[in-house]
Amino acid sequence: MFNRLHRMTALIMLMSLLGVILAACGGGGTGGTGGTGGTGGTTASTAPGGEGTTGGAASAAGTTGGGAGTATTATAGTTGGGAGTATTATAGTTGGGAGTATTATAGTTGGGAGTATTATAGTTGGGAGTATTATAGTTGGAAGGQTAAAExxxxxxxxxxTMWSPLTGPDGDEMTGLANQFSQDNPQGIRVQHVAQPQYLEKLNTAAAGGALPDMTVIRTYDMPEMAVRNVLKPMSDEALSIIGAGSGEEFPPEAWQAGEFRGQRYMIPLDVHPLVLYYNRDMFQQAGITMPTDRPMTREEFDAAVQAxxxxxxAGVAIGTGFGGATLFQTLVRQNxxxxxxxxxxEATYNSEEGVQALTYLRxxxxxxxxxxxxxGDPEVKVFQQQRAAMVMHGPWHLSDMQKLPFVGYAQLPQFGPEFSVWGNSHQLTLATDDPAKQAAAACWIGWLSQNSVQWAKAGQVxxxxxxxxGGQLESVMPPVALFAAQAEAVEFLPQVPGIEAALWAQAFGPAVDAVLLGQQQDVGAALDSAAQKSNQLLQQNAQRYQQ
Amino acid sequence: MATVSVPVERTSSRPAGSKLISRIVLYTVLVLIGLFFVLPLVWMFTTAVKPFVETLQITWIPQEPTLQNFRDIFNDPSIPVLRWFLNSLGLATAFTLSVLVLDSLAGYAYARIEFPGRNALFGLLLATLVMPGIMFLVPNFITIARLNWLNTYQGVMAPGLAGVFGVFFMRQFFQGIPKELEEAAYIDGASVWTTFFRVSLPLAKGALATLAIITFLTSWNDFLWPLLIMNVRERQTLPVGLATIQGQYTFDYGKLMAGAAVTAIPVLILYTLLQRYIVQSVAMSGLKG
Known part of the structure; x- marks a missing residue:
């Protein structure tokens, strides 16, 4: 019996092995609007340019502009796009590139002109003349043959x-795609090789011991301090920071940006933020005659009424899990209260407060x-929702690609249960593991580019x-639900960057306590949180000694 | 199945009716135990051919069977599954051959050849078995890194070319062979080598098969070491590669099980081919793989 079964299954599998070779199909492109570009260094004019006229701009997302001349892609500018021979002008609010600019990105007023090849992120101007890269100028790039800002x-x-990351699965493929695109397009001939690593902390640690670290990595926020103390990660040099052109983080959610700093030095640049979101069953909502607000989070009253109905x-009205699900909701509720x-x-842990007790009691x-x-x-609460045995579930945005396979799923912001709007979330951040100046510089060029083009990263479900x-409406075209989640990016609160803080608070302290209360094993909520907080304080103290400066 | 009939024979003195009943009971129990082991495999294969929506339910028979999961794995140019498969197969085969040769030679030496310090050396060797393997991870990694063998197949192979367990296992087996057989060979003028190859080794076929299976499986399933050594996607092994196609926080069970099925097939084939040796050697040595 065994033999036959094995042979049969082996046969089936071998047949399926043989039967599969298909071509992959390409993704759809984004159209955009051109417009009038900046005219050499000064702020761009808001002159005409109609809805993708000659420029071959496909679907026009801008309000006034269109492309002119030979612009091939001009995306999402409110007024401007590219003109002349600009090939890509992205996301300018007023101007894009003009002349022979090849890429003009994200300028609020101007892009590049002349022979600029890349003009990035200027708030007023980009580069002009023969600038090859004009990055992050707040008032302007340079004109007439000078190079702009840092390049x-x-x-x-x-x-x-080489870049390692914990981004396995479809996320990793997106990242590899971006790395390949950068490697192909950048005029400096920098090559980026991305490798997604399962169990990447172990890999990083072992590689550090053997002196075989990659040049940079993607890291989850709270893994950084310990890695920094152990010299696995290196602070970013001033040169690298100026190349990245993120300034002092004005363009990032303040807490996510703040989390990248440790002991007075900057180690990380935020790539994404992933907040908890609400998935709901649209069919069930429709049958019950409940409408989900689209422009704001549900209130507690609306949420409670929906659950009851x-x-x-x-x-179930809503599926609440333990482990990750319970603990992240607990954190959200404490802060919302x-x-x-x-x-x-x-x-010192402070979650055993009155707000904490209220939060956990409500959740229980x-x-x-x-x-x-x-x-x-294994997130059984998500499975319960996907099996249509629950009408709502609150969980991470990384379930997006699975959820999109199910036609009944609707997406919404996390409800607001208390007086504050706060959402648990975390962030993937870009960090360096090399301190070689040339490598840091090259990595910084890539980080800067990636950050500019991070709208593509939304395809992976991350904000x-x-x-x-x-x-500027770009997210809607790339991944509509993420556009909805993005409204929460600023509502994510981070913990202070102290080595081992997340484990000291969560995994080894309130995590088990929350589970015990949620499962009814511990009735006294206050006592459960008090003893967890005591444990946290003990661990925080131990960590402080172990990782002291 | 042949070994199972032994207890049945003992009941032959009883009347025919009770013999039938005891047979029914016996086979019921055996079928239940068999199911216990086979159901996870069945679940793996059925889940592998389920579309995503069905993987959310625990059902045994797919409503709309599909090969989509296999297509997803094999068609994606960023997932070189066949290459991973060949890497795993090549490494596991090479490991098995090397362990068989080195461990049987070493085991024979410890069992039969007198040399000064033999017992002390063997004791030292055994002592390393007491230490958890994970302790050697970083030192081994540093060695491989210094040799500049990262991202190479020899880097993955070097630390596992011979195994202490195998040496011990083969030594015990060779000690169990009657010395007289070898002495008879010596009297006929055979050298140590001839005795080893012509007399002792053929007698150890069962033990070698057991060792081969254990080694092959260990290498085939090994995750951490190849993960640490290989940073190039094309050179990764199947378990490591398949781990990279799962999301950080999400599991697509259909794809996961399709991958598991691909991983399990060679093992199932190997087991089917060597089944007789495995049963024999387990009976002989009292060891289970």
Whole structure:
């Protein structure tokens, strides 16, 4: 019996092995609007240019502009796009590029002109003349043959950059695609090789021991301080920072930006923010006659009423899980109630407050009334929702690609349960593991480019950290639900960057306590949080000694 | 199945009716135990051919079977599954050959050849078994890095070319072979080599098969070491590669099980081919793989 089964299954599998070779199909392009570009260094005029006239701009997303001349792609400018021979002019509010600019990105007023090849992120102007890269000028680039702001220096020429990341699965493929695109397009001949690593912290640690670190990595926010203390990650040099052109983080959610700094030095540039979101069953909402607000979060009253109306016939109003799901909702609710998790120095846990007790009590009652049995790893609450046994679930945006396979799923912001609007979230950040100046410079060129083009990263379901990528309607064209989630990017609060803080608060302290309360194993909510906080304080103190400066 | 009939024979003195009942009971129990082991495999294969929506439910028979999961894995140019498969197969085969040769030679030496310090050396060797393998991870990694063998197949292979367990296992086996057989060969004028190859080794076929299976499986399933050594996607092994196609926080069970099926097939084939040796050697040595 065994033999036959094995042979049969082997045969089936071999047949399927043989039967599969298909071509991949390309993604759809984004159209855009051209417009009148900046005229050499000064602020761009808001002159005419009609809705993608000659420029071959496809679908026009801008309000006034269109492309003129030989512009091939001009995207999402409110007034401007590219003119002349500009090939790509993206996201300018007034101007794009003109002349022979090849890429003019994200200028609020101007882009590049003349022979500028890349003019990026100027608020008023880009570069002109023979500038090859004009980055991040707040008032203007340069004109007439001068180079603008910081640019990719000669030392970065031809560097090979290896980047590791924990971004396995479809996210990693998006990142590899971006890395390949940059490698092809950048005029300095920098090559970026991206490798997604499962168990990447172990990999980083072992590689550090063997002196075989990559040049840079993507890292989750709270993994940075420990890695920095152990010299796995290196601070970004002033040169690298000026190449990246992120200034002092005006374009990023302040807390996500702040999290990139450790002991007075900048280690990370935010790539994305991933907040909790609300998935709901549109069919069930329709049948119950409930409308989900689209322009704001649900209020607590609306949410409670919806849960009550939907919680019938063996369907739960909302699926509440334990583990990750329970703990992130707990954190969200504590902050929405006006409480905090830890003091500002990151030395003392504060979640065992009245706000904390209220938060956990509410969450427990919600779970007990809806999905008391749902617990364990592998996000069973999400599965319950996907099986249409629950009308709502609150979880991470990374389920987006799976959810999109299910026609009944609707997307919304997380409800506002308390007086404040706060959402649990985390962030992937870009960081360097090399301190070689040339490598840092080359990596910085890539980081700057990636940050500028991070709207593409939304395809992976993550909210781009950079404001210019979140605004101007680009997200709607790349990944509509992410545009909705993006409204929450600024509502994500981060913990102070102290080594080991997340584990000291969560995994080893309130995590188990929240689970015990949610599952009804511990009745006294206050006592559960108090003993967890005690444990946290002990761990924070130990960490402070272990990682002292 | 042949070994199972032994207890049945013992009941032959009883009346025919009770013999039938005991047979029914026996086979019921055996079928239940069999199901216990086979159901996870069945679930793996059925889930692998389910469309995404169906993977959310626990059902045994797919409503709309599809090969989409396999297509997703094999068609995506960023997922070189066949290459990973060949890497794994090549490495596991090479490991197995090297372990068989080195461990049987070493085991024979420890069992039969007298040399000064033999027992002390063997004790030292055994002592390394006590230490958890994870302890050697970083030192081994540093060695490989210094040799500039990162991202190479020899880098993956070097630390596992011979195994202490295998040496121990083969030594025990060779010690169990009656010495007289070898002495008879010596009297006929055979050298140590001839005795080893013509007399001892053929007797150890069962043990070698067991060792081969264990080694092949260990290498085939090994995750951490190849993960640490290989940073080039094309050179990764199947378990590592398949881990990279799962999301950071999400599991697509259909794809996961399609990958698991691809990983399991060679093992199932190997097991089917070597089944007789495995059963024999387990019976002989009392060891389970």
């Amino acid at each position: 990719c220096p000669a030392t970065a020429q031809g560097q090979q950059i 939907l919680n019938k016939n063996g369907v 006006g409480g905090t998790l830890v003091n500002e120095e990151g030395t 009652d919600l779970k007990q009334a809806n999905t008391p049995q749902v617990s364990g790893t 781009p950290a950079r404001q210019s990528a979140r605004e």
